[in-house]
Structure formats: structure tokens, C-alpha cells
Amino acid sequence: MTTIRYLIVLLTFCACGDFYDPNELGKTQILGIRSVPPIVRPGHSAELSVLIVDSQGTIALTSENVTWNVTNSPPLIKQALGTITTINDDGSAVYQAPDNIGTAQDPSIATIIEVSITLPNDLTLTALKTILFAPVDDNENPVITRLVIGDTDIDMPSLKIENPVELSKHENTPLEAFVDDHIPQQIDAFLDTLPEALCPMKHAPDFAWYTNVGSIDFFRTPMPMFIPPDPETIAERDNNNRPSTQGHLYLVYRVVYCNLFSSLTWTEIPITLHE
């Protein structure tokens, strides 16, 4: 029976619908939730923000259309612990962890944060993020240190790069990212104590590239390929009356711990396609 069910899954793989691929940003999507710091000390707080985009680019949020809740997800995360104390004007929030996260025999190691975003068309998107509790000293999100986009080399990119990167509308462009993972040593040591079945891979990098012009092959790898749209579909013109268009690349980078929670960063890169 097990084999049969996997063959059914295989059948599902074989049938390819004509859907938007998520890297093409054809619809409104949440790309990530960032917690600063990513691991929360008991009794401390963390600032939470969400990156949401659509075909036009990043969507600015307000406190009016974002709700934050604390919830659980059994069997591993059994309780909703802590509270959301503040929701800022830009939709970001402050989470306050409880002082006590359980006994030594039955520790509650994490909780779940749920964010719901209501869009003008009454569509509601929901996303979940796991918050890990641990008393760690070195505790930062990863950092994207360098990007290579075709011939353009960008050192130390920030969350948002100001100057557009120029790409050919006729050629595929290789993309490459370099990162600093900032994996806390104390967390690393803690994960070593877990059974392998629970944590088959202590931490793994996860790249995810997106664009609202064209598409990206192997978008969940560190070295994907940007595929420009068909030039015939580009109606806009630049100052020299040549077909040209503008858009964005997004890179969301995570360090995923034990297939459970992640530390995360992102960057937004404006691009221009021309001859």
C-alpha cells in the first residue's frame, strides 16, 4: 500500500499544470517573516517583520491590515507561549517571550507566531513562524555579504539596494549569493544533543530567489539563472526608445534548523532590462 500511494504521488508529479511558479511573483505572496533576534531568550522580546510582495513589488503594510497571534502546533510545539505586545504602524510587531518555558523534564522549546494579512481585495494570507527559546549570546540573523548578478558585483548588500542593476533582455543571467550564516555555537551544541531522528540535519542553507519580471530557473539554489521575459512582451521604452522594463529581484536566505525553525534575511534588488 505504501508503494501504491507513492506511485500516486508520482502520477501527480507527472501532471504539470499551467500555473504561476512562485518565483515569478505573479500574485501576492508572503516571502518571509524575520525575527530580530531569531532566537529569543526567555523573558526577552523580539521584533517581527514580514516581507510581502506582488507583481508590482513590495507591499507596504500598516497596523490596520496585519494581525499577529501566538499559537501552537502539536505534537512538537504544544503550547502558545508569550504575547504580542506591540503592533507598529508599518505592520511589524514586538513579541514578548515568557520568563518560564517549562521544566527540565518537559521543556517547551518553541512557540508559533501566526501573521494574517488582509489585502484590499479582502484576500487574507496567513503565514507561520516558529520562535525558538534559548539563552544564547551570539544570536543574529544571517547576512548576505555579496551578490554577483551577471557582470555586476555588489558587496555587503543591505535589505534594499538602491541602484538598479542592468540586465540584458535577451540573455539569461547567472545569479550568485555569498552569505554569513551566524550560526550560534551554543545552538549548535544544543542541537548535537538531539536524536538524529528528530534533527536529521542540524542546519541547512535555503536560498529562494524571486522576480516580478521574467523567471528564475532553480530558484531555490545558491546559483540560479535569471530568465528574462520574451522581449516581444515588453511594451515600455527607455529614453532611447528601446524596449525596456524595470522590476525587482528578491533573495530570501534562511538557515533552517532541524526542519523546524529558521533565522532569515532578505534583500531587494531593483533591475532594469534593456538591449
Add this chain to the structure above:
Amino acid sequence: MRFFFIVLVFVLETTSAYAESISISGTVLDSQTFIPIQNATIQIEEQTTITDAIGHYVITTQHNTLSQAKDTTDKLVLMISAEGYLNTQKNLAPIKQSNIVILLDKQGQSGEIIEIIEKTPIQITTPGQTDLSQKELLTIPGARGDPISALRSLPSVGTTRSGRGAGQGNIVIRGSAPEDSSYLVDGIRIPLLYHFGGITSVIPSNFIEDIVFFPGGFGANEGSSTAGLVEIQTKSSQITQTSGFFEFSFIDVAAYLETPITKTLDLKIGLRRSIIDLILPFVIPEDAGLDFVVAPRYYDGQLRLDWRPHSNHRFAFFGFLSSDRLELLFNNQRSNDPKAMGAVVSQPNFQKLMATWSYKNSVIDNRLVAAGGPTYIFFELGEDFGLDIAAWDYTLRDDLTWKFHDLLSLKTGLNIRWILSTSSVNLPLPSSTEDPGNPPNLSFDLPVDIQDQEQITSIYANYAALDITPSKFFQITPSVRLEYYAQLNRFELMPRLSTKMTLSQQWIIRGSTGVYTRAPENAEALNTTLHPERSNQYVIGVEYNPTSDIKATLNGFYIDRSQLVQQDDTRIDISNPIASDVYVNTGSGHSYGFESLLRARYDNFFGWLAYTISRSEIRISDDQPLELYRYDQTHNLIAVASYQIGPWTLGGRWQYATGIPITPYIGSRYNADLNYYTPIIGDVNSERIEDSHRLDMRIDYSWRFDSWDLSAFLDVTNVYLNPAVLSYQYNFDYTEKTPITDIPILPALGIRGTF
């Protein structure tokens, strides 16, 4: 109630006999040269005829009978004489029979005189049991000449959830799960019934003498099934001359040879290989995101020796093998499961060797079978995931029928089965049985990690059945089966009962009831604390035969299921996610409905209209409400017709079926840590996929030459391009869906040369 029973029997006993018109046809040949004998005299009762120039005869007699034709106590005596040859005679069952080949020895010669090439038709013992003739099996449109595929045209057989993609278990019988039914070859279970779940069956037609289909209510001689039974009986008839064929179609190529080696020993050998794997790579769209490394490739082979050293003893050695392989390369990265890419390999293989000894005289009929062989299931997803199972399956069974009185016969037997298996699995658990919404995620779900786990599974069974025929109008068979499931350390006692009442020449009533169990299989078998799944079946049917060529049946059935194995995901131990821990016996449910069959058989026409209405429900535990079972199908209507005129045979098959239940997705949540979406599941099986209907057509043409025949066929599945929806595929956030459909049209053109 007892009083009524006695009175009813009395009334039936006093009914007068009636006359029935019975037609017998065949050929008379010289036993040494096989030359047809012209002007041989054939006599049955008061009727006489002679053979024509090619030794062919047809004789019809009015036979007085008190019972239905298949009653074995009633015989016709066929007497044959020809100038220069020894006279002979043969007892035949008083039913319409064709292809009775008679071999006559010249005077002064000795040896075997007569052989029945086409055996007596199967005796119908339970309501809904169906037998199909060779001609019907081979020419049903849409089956491409595959006899086992023809089962899909019978009442009580539903269309399947996964179309032709579900391996052995793609026959849904009376709303039961496919794995609840058993598939037997000469009484021995086989691991796979079809190549790639339905392209064609693993046993080609040349080796099949009969396929007996029990949708339920079968006797105690078979077990380990809580639903239906498909019994494939291989061909054991004596070979009198060397013959064979070579066949080529767009699906496969096949060759077959049968030949006598000595007068008591003959050989059959067959080989078949797919060629669809050579065609598919050219018809898959380039944008489908997959490349065939090895397109669906299968082959099978069979070798059979039959030895008849004595008129009472027969020995048969039958070896067969089946090998499938499919290798795909998924180039597109799936957003919700980025590790699910790369090569996907599916490779189920098995081999089986069977040795049979049959002893038969007028009182005793005994059959001993020893069988064994390996089964290999290899499945790989990418570089890291897959399962690899090797199982050696040995069976020893003996079936004895002792007819110790005209009114009584005893059937008893034993069946011992050992399975020695080694399993390695590295896959996440499939979604739970009744919550199919969450597909297993290779990237993020915890995998079940089993390495080289050895397991011995054994089942010991004994049964006894007493056929009681107090009158020719009434037959009752109480029986009991005892099974011991060693790995569960549990005995199961299964009483069963079947009855048959012949009200008149036209009307027969049949009923059966019984208890049926089956042991957990595959991953479920790892949990040795489980109980066998169980069903209580109740079936009653009426049969109406207005003429000898037309038959109508109506059956009602109720199946009460309990101890169904369910997957309880809340029991997953995240620190030790072994599959066995999540299986529990909490499920229960039932199926009920009616099935009807109106069937006509003439010399140049056969056809039927089959309709089933049913409902199948399940509850995953006692505190949960009844839900539609995923195999529920309200309506299933099938019309089949085939007409032969000269060398042409034209047939059609049309089917309408209610869509099967599905569980809808009503939204999704984004996991921002792992970057994938999980669907929000709606009410389980609360919606259905679209109803389906399709037309299959087949045309055959035959040429006859001096020493060989040539035939060609065109069999087109889904003539008017209306592919059935099998399931749905969803976009990355489960807000859009598109149907996954069956093959839009499948034309199969074939040609066969027979010598």
C-alpha cells in the same frame, strides 16, 4: 421459519421435470494425423448428426432436466462412430458447449481416445460470481485483448481513484479498498496483477483458461481477503499439435508456442515485451518538465510443462516472471518540495515457480500446489529517498474434494504461506488513510528510516466445506475457515454459508454470508499488535434465464467492515518515527448496494448491460462520524456489445461512472521558516471529482490460410476523447487547481499470426 423451509422444499420436489434445448459443437479428428474425419456419426440421446468435410459438427438435443445445467450429477452421453475407427462415447455436462474436439483412434490402435479442449464452464456458487468466455475475454473493447482488463466491464467493479497508476490494487470491488481483494493464479497469490497498474496484465491470455470473479461471498477455500477475489486459472488442456503465434501491437510484442513433447508431456512457452516505452518519449510534451530516462518498460515470460502419466494423475510445472521499470527525470524544482527533483525510479519485479499435482477419480479430486519466488519492489525519489523491499513468498496448499455420496461432498484443505522479507525505507509517511490532503513532503517531513529490516510473516489456514444437495432444487454449503496469523499471534475463525434454490428453469435464487479477515500488509504489518481487518458479508441474488441465451441477474449486498487499520498521525513519535507506531485498528464502515446484469450470448453476438448502485462509508474511529469512503461510487453503468459477421468482429463498450469522493482544500498556510505551503483541509471526502463517461471500440478481421491464420485488430480506448478526471493538481499555494486526467485516447493496433 423452519416450517416454511420444509414446505418450500416439498413444493419444489414435486415440480415436474422440464426439457431444455442444448447445443454441442466441435470437431472430430484422427488421433494420429489430426486430419478431420468426414461423415463421423454423432449421437446424443435421440438426436444424430454427421460431421462435414472439415470434421465439424453441431448437434442439438432436448434434454430433460430437473436442475440447472451446471449440476454435475446430470450428464449427456455423446456417442461417436466413424467407419474404420473405434467407437467411443463421452459424458458431458448438459449445457451448451463448443469446440469439443474428439480424437478417434483407427481400429487396431490404442491410446487416449477423447479430450475435451474447452473445459466445462465454471459452476456459479455465489451471487454476483461471473465467468467470461474466452471469446468475451479477448474481444471486449477497451481491454486490448487483455483478459484480466476485461474485469473492469463487470458489475460491482468500480473505476479507481488513481486510474491505471496504482499497481496491483487497482480493482475496487463493491466499494472496498483495492488491497482488500485477492488476486490468485491457480490458487497462489501474486504480488502484481498488472504491468504499471493497468497497461496490461502480467499473465497473457494464452495461459489463461478461466478467470473467475467473485465480488464477495466466496467460500471457505479462500481467505486473506475481506472483499472480492479474482481467480486466474491457467490453461492445462492437452496439446495435440504444435501451434503458436507472433503478435505485434503499439503496446507490446508477444510470441507464444505450444507443442506436445510426448503423448503425455507438452510444453507452452510465451514471451512478451513492451514497445510503448519506445513511443512515449516522442509524445510527451517538452514543457511537461520531465524526461524519460527509461520510459515505462515491461516484459514477462512464462513456461509451462504438463505431464499426464496416468489418467488420474496430472503434474504441472509453471514458471513465470514479470519485470517493470520506469525512470523519470524531473527537471523542474517544485516550490513546496525542492528536494523532490531528479530521477524517479520505479521497478517492481517478481518471479514465481509453481508445481502442481492433481489426482482425480470419480470420488476424489485432490490438488496439491507448492509455489515460491521472490518479489522485488524498488522505488527511488532523487538521491536520498526511496524504498527497497525484497520478499520471498512460499505457499503450500492442498485442496481436496471428496464426493462420498450423491447428495454430499466434502471440500477441505490447508494453505500455508511464509513471506521472508527485507525492507529498507527512507521516505516520509504517506498522508493518513482518510486524510489524503497533505502529500508527503520530502524536503521537510521527518522520514521513516528503516535499514535492512528483516521480517517473517506466516499464515496458516485450514478449511472445510460440505456441499449438501438434498434435492436438485436446493443446495446449501456450510463452511468454516480457520486462519492463524503468526506475526500477530492471532487465530481467526470464519464461518460461511452459501445456498442456491432453483425455483424453475428460469429462476434461481442464491445467497451467501460469511466472515472474512485479512492481515495487515506492507508497512502496516510492522505493527504486530494489530488485529486483522474484518468484514461480514451478506449477499442475495436472483437469476432469471428467459432463454438459454439470455440471462439477467440482480444482487443485493451489504458489507460490514471492522478493525480497519487507520493511520493516526497524533501517535507519531517525533524522536522515533517508525511507521508501525501510527497504525491502529480503529476504523469501521460498511458498503451496500445493488448490482444488475442483463447478458446475451449468441453464436455471433455477445453483450451485456451492467449497472451498480452503491454507497460505501467509513468512520476512522468510534467517536468520529461516518464519512464517504474514498472508494465510494454511486452509479456505474457499463454496456458491452460485440457482433461477428464473417471475418469481421465489431464491438463497443460505453461506461458512465459517478466521480469518486475527494477532500477539498479550503485554503493554505505559509510556513515562513521552511518556505512552503500546507493546505487547509476541508471536510474529508465531502466533494467528488467529475462524473466520467467514455466509449471504447474494437474491430477485428481474420484471414485464414492453409496452415496459418492472420488476424488484425484496432482497439481504441476513449473514442470521443473524454478523459476521466483522476485527481487534481494544485498550484504552490493551493488556490488554483487543474485536473489530472486519464489518457485522452489510446489506440492499439495489433496483428497476430497463428500457425
